[in-house]
Amino acid sequence: MAQKRTEIIKMPKVTVITPVYNGEKYLDEAIQSILNQTFSDFEYIVINDCSTDKTGEILKKYLKEDARVKLLQNETNKGVCFSLNRGLREAKGEYVAIMDSDDISLPQRLEKQVSFMDSHPEIGVCGSWLEFFGNKIYVWKTIPQHNDIFVGLLFGSMFGHPTVIMRKSVLLDLKALYSEEHRAAGDYNFWVRLGICCVRFANIQEVLLNYRFHSANISTTKRNLQKENAQNSLIILLKKLGVEPTTEELRLHSLLKKGIAVSRSEVKDVSLWLNKLVEANKNSKLCSESALSILLAKRWFSLCYRSSRRVPLIFTIYFSNKISKSIRISPKQKVKFFIKSILP
Numbered sequence: 001m002a003q004k005r006t007e008i009i010k011m012p013k014v015t016v017i018t019p020v021y022n023g024e025k026y027l028d029e030a031i032q033s034i035l036n037q038t039f040s041d042f043e044y045i046v047i048n049d050c051s052t053d054k055t056g057e058i059l060k061k062y063l064k065e066d067a068r069v070k071l072l073q074n075e076t077n078k079g080v081c082f083s084l085n086r087g088l089r090e091a092k093g094e095y096v097a098i099m100d101s102d103d104i105s106l107p108q109r110l111e112k113q114v115s116f117m118d119s120h121p122e123i124g125v126c127g128s129w130l131e132f133f134g135n136k137i138y139v140w141k142t143i144p145q146h147n148d149i150f151v152g153l154l155f156g157s158m159f160g161h162p163t164v165i166m167r168k169s170v171l172l173d174l175k176a177l178y179s180e181e182h183r184a185a186g187d188y189n190f191w192v193r194l195g196i197c198c199v200r201f202a203n204i205q206e207v208l209l210n211y212r213f214h215s216a217n218i219s220t221t222k223r224n225l226q227k228e229n230a231q232n233s234l235i236i237l238l239k240k241l242g243v244e245p246t247t248e249e250l251r252l253h254s255l256l257k258k259g260i261a262v263s264r265s266e267v268k269d270v271s272l273w274l275n276k277l278v279e280a281n282k283n284s285k286l287c288s289e290s291a292l293s294i295l296l297a298k299r300w301f302s303l304c305y306r307s308s309r310r311v312p313l314i315f316t317i318y319f320s321n322k323i324s325k326s327i328r329i330s331p332k333q334k335v336k337f338f339i340k341s342i343l344p
Contacts, residue, residue, distance in 0.1 A: 012068075014042035014110055014165070015093030019083030020059075020101035021049040026212060027058050033104045035066055039111035042097075045090055047072045047083040081178040081186040088177060091168060100162040102212045109208040113165040116204055124170040124199035125191070127159040128208035136213040142203040147288035149201040151295050153192055153237060154277075155257045156230070158201070161187040163209045170199055184222045185229035192233045196240050196286075241287070242280035249273055259302035264311045267304060271321045274300060278323065290326075297326035308340035315341035 016034050020027060034044055046059055048071065062069045072086055088096060095117055099105060109128070116126055123146075131139045140160055143149060152158040170176075174197050182189035195201065231250065238245050245253070252273045255262055262270070274296050281287050304311075304318040311317070315338050318324055329337070 012041055012043040012093045014039070014095045014097055014114060015087070015091035015168070016042055016044045016097045016099050016110075017047070017084060017087035017091065018045070018099045018101050019047045019049055019080050019087070020051065020055055021077060021080075022051045022053045022055060023101035024051075024054040024058060026102035027055060030099065030101050030103055030105075031058075031062055031069075033106075034099055034110075035062075035068070036107060037105065037110045038108050039114055040068075042068060042110060043070055043092060044068050045070045045072060045087045046101075047074065047086050049074045049079070049083050050077040079180065079183050081180045081183045084186070085177045085180075088171065094168055095165050096168050096171070097165040098162050100211075102214070103162050104210040104212070106208050106210070109163075110165075112204060112206075112208060116202070117165060117167065120202065122200050123202045124167045125159070125194060126165050126202045126204060127163040128204040129206055130160040130163050130209045130211045131207045132211050132213045134213040139207060140211075141205070144203050144205055146200045146202060147291040148295070149203065150195045151287045151291045153188075153195055154234070154253075154295070155299070157185075157188040157191060159187065159191060159203065160209065160211060162211065170194075174199070182229040182233055184225040185227075185233060188230050189233040189236075192237050196237065240284070241277065242284040243276060249276075256296075256299045256303055259299060259306060261307045261310050262303065263307075264314075264317075267307055267311055267314060267317055270300070270303060271317070274321060274323050293323060293326040297323045300324060301327065301329065305337055305340070308337060309343070311341070313341055 018030065031046070046069065048055055048059055059071050063071050070090070072090065074083060074086070084098070095114060097110060097113065113126055113128070117123060127142055129139055129141050142158060142160060143152065149158040174194070176190070176194060178186045179189045191201070234253070235245060252266070252270050255266060256270055256273070277296065278293065281289060281292055300321065300323055301318065304314050308314050
């Protein structure tokens with residue numbers, strides 16, 4: 001429900017931050033989804049990144065209509081990370097929630113996330129499932145527990161960025177801001193750096209946001225830069241784990257991430273890479289050993305299973321690595337895997 005501009009909002013429980021650049025097409029819908037939340041104790045900071053369309057007019061309308069809306073204007077186009085950091089510096093809330101200018105937060109999003117954060121004071125960042133709509137339609141069911149989320153960062157982001165709510169005190173203690181150097185994969189870099197600093201993660205196991213997938217998403221328009229930025233963040237994480245990855249090892253890691261069919265020599269090299277990761281973690285103790293072993297075992301099985309038609313007797317190569325004992329393969333899967341590995 002809108003609040004009159006004459007009302008004075010002091011120390012809100014939540015600050016919602018939305019950066020926007022030329023977002024006139026979907027901005028109304030996104031803003032309304034926040035203003036109509038069942039939880040109302042929030043301020044809403046929108047950063048206009050020097051838009052050239054009607055974004056400014058739309059924002060001025062809401063600025064007049066609702067006291068919770070605060071507008072920040074970039075004099076030149078600075079990008080998402082710069083704009084997010086402006087919002088973080090201005091935020092007065094105990095919690096900071098991220099919202100994109102083209103998505104839709106479900107009505108109880110803030111209510112459920114605030115309740116979760118209040119009852120889990122050890123958690124610094126909390127996301128949720130999200131449902132894609134537009135050019136893609138599916139639900140991304142992010143995993144719930146910290147240990148699994150943190151080790152999962154070895155293979156990519158484990159949060160839908162516009163679903164997250166963060167504890168402001170944690171960000172202040174770490175002086176944490178988004179890296180403009182990694183702007184095309186700024187969220188992934190942010191989670192890596194927070195995880196290394198022992199910030200604990202969680203994901204609520206229900207859809208709290210509808211994510212609009214369209215051609216203007218950064219993930220589709222700046223894919224090459226995104227891959228480069230993401231790899232640089234991965235290297236930061238691997239070094240903290242205790243590994244200085246070579247170019248070849250990064251390639252092997254990429255194969256493990258994709259889980260695609262590879263050659264016999266590549267399978268053996270990936271096996272050695274897995275062992276190196278496990279041993280490094282035993283020394284650094286960066287990750288939960290069990291969570292890491294289970295994740296790597298799942299990736300190892302996927303790669304070996306898909307390579308079975310190309311690599312004769314890969315069944316034996318798979319089980320020769322001790323990491324395979326970290327997960328249980330059903331009898332049916334085992335038989336299928338064996339048959340695929342012996343057929344020409």
